Amino acid sequence: MARQARRRAESGIYHIVMRGTNRQDIFYEKEDYWRFLRAIARTKPENNYDLYGFCLMTNHVHLLIHEKEETVAKTMQRIATRYAWWYNHKYERSGHVFQGRYGSECVENDEYLLTVIRYIHNNPVKAGMVSKPEDYRWSSINGYYGGHEYPAGLTDTGFILGIIASERAEAIRRFREFMNTENQDTCLEDEIKLRKTDDELKAEIDEILKGDPVTALHSMEKRERNVLLRQIKAIEGATQRQIARITGLNQSIIFKA
Numbered sequence: 001m002a003r004q005a006r007r008r009a010e011s012g013i014y015h016i017v018m019r020g021t022n023r024q025d026i027f028y029e030k031e032d033y034w035r036f037l038r039a040i041a042r043t044k045p046e047n048n049y050d051l052y053g054f055c056l057m058t059n060h061v062h063l064l065i066h067e068k069e070e071t072v073a074k075t076m077q078r079i080a081t082r083y084a085w086w087y088n089h090k091y092e093r094s095g096h097v098f099q100g101r102y103g104s105e106c107v108e109n110d111e112y113l114l115t116v117i118r119y120i121h122n123n124p125v126k127a128g129m130v131s132k133p134e135d136y137r138w139s140s141i142n143g144y145y146g147g148h149e150y151p152a153g154l155t156d157t158g159f160i161l162g163i164i165a166s167e168r169a170e171a172i173r174r175f176r177e178f179m180n181t182e183n184q185d186t187c188l189e190d191e192i193k194l195r196k197t198d199d200e201l202k203a204e205i206d207e208i209l210k211g212d213p214v215t216a217l218h219s220m221e222k223r224e225r226n227v228l229l230r231q232i233k234a235i236e237g238a239t240q241r242q243i244a245r246i247t248g249l250n251q252s253i254i255f256k257a
Helices: 030-047 072-090 110-126 158-164 168-180 198-209 222-233 240-247 251-256
Strands: 013-019 050-056 060-066 103-106
Touching: 013 072, 013 110, 030 050, 030 072, 050 110, 050 158, 060 110, 110 158, 110 168, 158 168, 198 222, 198 240, 222 240, 222 251, 240 251
Parallel strands: none
Antiparallel strands: 013 060, 013 103, 050 060
C-alpha cells in the first residue's frame, strides 16, 4: 500500500520527530549531541530554513522548522544523512540510523506554535530526566531564556518571542511564565512515546524470558541471546542504556545484537 502523502503546511512551519531505527539510541556521548547540532548548523545556510526549537532526547529528536526555499523533506534528508555518516563511522556500523519515515505535523497558528514549543522543551521533564526544562542541556530552551547555546545563534528565537511581546526582555519574562504554566499539552501523540520506568521494562523483559532471570542472558549462546535482545530492543519506550542497566549487559553487546 502506498504511503499517504504528507500534508503541506500553509505556514511552512512543521513539528518534526526523528526516531532511531528499531528504537535504538542515537546519542550515547556528549560528542554525539554536539555532532547532531553541528549538522543542523551546517544545513541551515544550505537549505535556508529557520529553526524555532529543538530537543535531542536519547533515542529521538524534536525539531520545529520553518521551511523557506527548500522543502522540509530535503532539509530532514540532509540532516539525517550528515549525522548518520558520522555516527556509522564512529561506531563502526552500517545501515540506517533513523527510522525511515520521520513524524511531522503542520503548525498553522500562533496558539498551537506556542503549545508545540512548550511541549518540545518539556519533553525531558515528562520523561523524568530533569525537574525543569532549563536543566536539560540538549534543547533550545536556554536560547529562549537569553543564555548560551551551541552552536551560538542556532535557534531563531525572535519570531516566537515576537508573538509574545515586542520588547525582548519582556518577551523572555512572559515566555518563562508561559513555560511554567501547568498544562496538558499533547503533540504528535501517536509518534512520541515517553520512556518506560525500569520496573515496567523489567516486567516486559521477564515475559520475553519466560521466567528465566535476566542474568541468564549472560551465559546464553550468542545467537540465542541476540534473538532475545532484538525482541527486548523492540519494546516501545525502551532505550539501550536502560536495557543495559536492567540486564547488566554491556551496551556494545545490546547495540550489536
